[in-house]
Amino acid sequence: MSKRQLNAAFDSEDFLAQYWQKKPVLLTKFIPNFSDSLAPEELAGLACEELVESRLVTEAEPGKWQLRHGPFKDSDFTQLPQSNWTLLVQAVDQWVEDVADIKTLFNFLPSWRIDDIMISFAAQGGSVGPHYDYYDVFLLQGQGERNWKVGDRCDFNAELVSGEELSLLQNFKSTMEFNLSAGDALYIPPRFAHWGTATNDSLCYSIGFRAPSMAEMIEGFSDFIIKDQDPAQRYEDSKAQAGLRRAEIKPELLDASYRQLTERLAQKQEFAGWFGCYVSQPKYPELIQPLDDELSPQDFAALLGDGVQLMKNPSSRFAFMESAAKDCVLLFVDGAMVSFSMKQLSNIVAFCEAPQIVPSSSNNLLADPEITELLRQLLNQGSLLAAD
Numbered sequence: 001m002s003k004r005q006l007n008a009a010f011d012s013e014d015f016l017a018q019y020w021q022k023k024p025v026l027l028t029k030f031i032p033n034f035s036d037s038l039a040p041e042e043l044a045g046l047a048c049e050e051l052v053e054s055r056l057v058t059e060a061e062p063g064k065w066q067l068r069h070g071p072f073k074d075s076d077f078t079q080l081p082q083s084n085w086t087l088l089v090q091a092v093d094q095w096v097e098d099v100a101d102i103k104t105l106f107n108f109l110p111s112w113r114i115d116d117i118m119i120s121f122a123a124q125g126g127s128v129g130p131h132y133d134y135y136d137v138f139l140l141q142g143q144g145e146r147n148w149k150v151g152d153r154c155d156f157n158a159e160l161v162s163g164e165e166l167s168l169l170q171n172f173k174s175t176m177e178f179n180l181s182a183g184d185a186l187y188i189p190p191r192f193a194h195w196g197t198a199t200n201d202s203l204c205y206s207i208g209f210r211a212p213s214m215a216e217m218i219e220g221f222s223d224f225i226i227k228d229q230d231p232a233q234r235y236e237d238s239k240a241q242a243g244l245r246r247a248e249i250k251p252e253l254l255d256a257s258y259r260q261l262t263e264r265l266a267q268k269q270e271f272a273g274w275f276g277c278y279v280s281q282p283k284y285p286e287l288i289q290p291l292d293d294e295l296s297p298q299d300f301a302a303l304l305g306d307g308v309q310l311m312k313n314p315s316s317r318f319a320f321m322e323s324a325a326k327d328c329v330l331l332f333v334d335g336a337m338v339s340f341s342m343k344q345l346s347n348i349v350a351f352c353e354a355p356q357i358v359p360s361s362s363n364n365l366l367a368d369p370e371i372t373e374l375l376r377q378l379l380n381q382g383s384l385l386a387a388d
């Protein structure tokens with residue numbers, strides 16, 4: 001349960017109907033009395049860590065942005081000017097529990113859609129320039145104030161400033177402008193142009209949502225079904241007729257293969273399985289490490305007997321799907337799928353919702369041997385962590 005709460009006046013149904021994926025909206029006092037999860041200095045500290053993804057964007061002269069990638073050194077920060085730079089640190093929710101906690105406020109959206117929480121600290125005047133993102137994002141203001149200019153939805157061929165690693169828009173036209181202070185959030189749907197500038201030293205939490213691209217879906221699903229593909233199934237032209245021009249590929253000779261190909265792809269159940277695996281893939285798989293010594297069922301029972309708590313690895317991702325066709329519930333953890341009979345539905349739902357698994361929880365997952373075995377395997381593979 002988060003110590004923060006969404007504004008009681010926020011109507012998630014109305015938000016989903018009117019704005020989600022459709023148009024930007026300012027959510028004033030989205031989180032009332034918002035207090036930051038960390039200080040700018042702590043953010044800078046994270047940006048010095050090897051495993052943390054970070055960037056520093058400096059506007060050396062008006063309209064000229066420079067990008068550097070972390071990890072940084074303390075001296076990189078002491079050399080910075082008073083103004084016009086932004087430090088951006090990706091996936092802070094992986095490292096700071098209080099930031100991970102913010103994700104629970106977005107439970108009006110599927111948890112598997114959330115990608116990460118990036119936090120930026122911008123010194124007065126700092127900005128990363130006009131751009132668009134492919135993801136939905138909530139820009140939640142922490143300390144200080146930021147001015148956001150928002151434009152229209154960009155085409156995929158919107159002209160970008162050439163020769164820059166930052167994909168900045170050549171022609172940015174602002175159609176809306178907002179000034180955000182602590183607790184306000186600006187929702188930006190995919191591909192809407194936006195440009196935030198720090199009015200004064202300020203923190204911004206970007207809650208970003210993942211959505212596989214069509215290219216990822218075509219490639220990923222093809223790879224998934226290719227594994228069971230019968231190598232004997234080939235292009236065939238048993239309907240070939242005499243009198244062809246020798247080099248011609250007659251369109252009707254492709255009919256059988258094209259039909260087989262489209263039939264093979266049109267498998268919603270298989271696609272659903274692939275999709276669950278794909279969206280539950282961790283962003284940082286290297287942060288999920290199997291135990292050096294696997295726990296046997298006896299070792300695991302002894303561990304539980306010692307009163308150990310099982311926590312979800314903050315890098316792990318969990319989702320489930322009811323499969324009416326197969327009369328089963330599919331659990332997806334870190335890119336893999338496990339199938340359970342429907343009688344386990346409430347346990348799987350409870351497991352996916354629970355931040356931690358303790359023997360005393362109202363839904364006692366450990367009372368069920370099948371779930372206990374699942375938990376053992378997840379602990380062995382690093383998706384769960386044991387805490388005293």
Ligand code: SIN
Nearest residue numbers: 086120128196204206
């Ligand atoms: C920022 O935090 O300044 C940039 C975030 C964004 O525009 O996506």
Ligand code: CO
Nearest residue numbers: 131132133194
């Ligand atoms: Co952006």
